[in-house]
Amino acid sequence: MVTITAPSSVPSGVGVLDKVSAILAVLEQGPVRLPTVVSETGLTRPTVHRLVLAMEDLGLVEADQQGRFIAGPRLARLAMVAHQAIAVRELRRELRALRAATGAKSVRLHQRHGDQRICVAEALRYKSAPSDRNPVRAVAMGTDPVSRVFLAWQRLSRVHVSGSDAAVCSGVRHRGWVQGVTDEGLVLAVAVCGRDGELAAVLSLSSSSQRIRHECSYGREVIRTAMEAAARISGRLRAKEATGPVKGLEDRDRRVGPRSVE
Structure with missing residues (x-):
């Protein structure tokens, strides 16, 4: 032996x-x-x-x-996949912790895809069925708080922007958040920025319509908590991006065959 x-x-x-x-x-x-x-x-x-x-x-x-x-190169790929999985798991944990801390009905993370925004992760107070999968849903840009944050970054990146429009967008970018009432209830949308200041994602909190009857806006404490979470999520996304180009690694001299190893 x-x-x-x-x-x-x-x-x-x-x-x-x-x-x-x-x-x-x-x-x-x-x-x-x-x-x-x-x-x-x-x-x-x-x-x-x-x-x-x-x-x-x-x-x-x-x-x-x-x-x-x-x-070997295969271990490098596996390591990157593992790091990416850890980043995704930590991201979901961050969303659940924010929902619990603020009492929100739902907390979601949105990213831009062309002229649409996609919910890539969420934490809900109630779930109809248990699932760990990210709910990828594409929604057209509108006038809701989440869209307004995305559009603020998009419009200021254009060469020609009207004075009033530029002022509104600059205000959103300076503040870093927008809130308002939608069909979902009271929504707070917070910018999640990367190292270069560009918009990486938008974090949103939604409260039930019952809350709107009593409050027309989120308090400073909730906004501060959401912005702190957005800063941490920014780091999570950077870590995820750093390990993302798994497909770019070539499998050098890979020859997988029916070889017997005892």
Whole structure:
């Protein structure tokens, strides 16, 4: 019986997977040569050599110019997908926390797609059916608070804008939010900006029509809480974008075939 000694190796009970995991644990420390992998894992040299060649075929390992083994391109893609999934999960958690903190009926995140806006994530007080999927819905731009935030950034980016229109748009961009009454009730829309000040998304809070009978606007505390959440979401979106171009990575020399690895 072979004792695997690689760091951070937690046995799964599946022999081949445990050996592959041991090799990957060694590669986490940086480029290594075959004798180092053998000594660090406690595996025999023929076993390491056979597994490394198979892992290279799968894109999990590759050799650098000095002949040392390093993590392969497939692991890079998997890492980016994992980072992106974490960013999405944190984004959903942020929306749920904002809804709970403000007592809103719904909290949504919208992004622009041409002349439409799309709800890419939401947190609702009540759900008709449990689901973790993002509700992608396209809506034409209108006069609602969410559309007004999008249009404020769009119109100021144009060369020719009338004086009154420019003043209104500048006011929205300076303030960073718009609120108003729609069919959904009282809505607060907050700009989510990127590093360059461009609009990345719009965060919206909706309250029931019953609240409108008592209040015509959100208070300062709710607006402040929403703007703080928008700032955090901006960071989440930047992290998501940084790991987004997974498709741009080419699978160099990928040759997946019916090769037997024992």
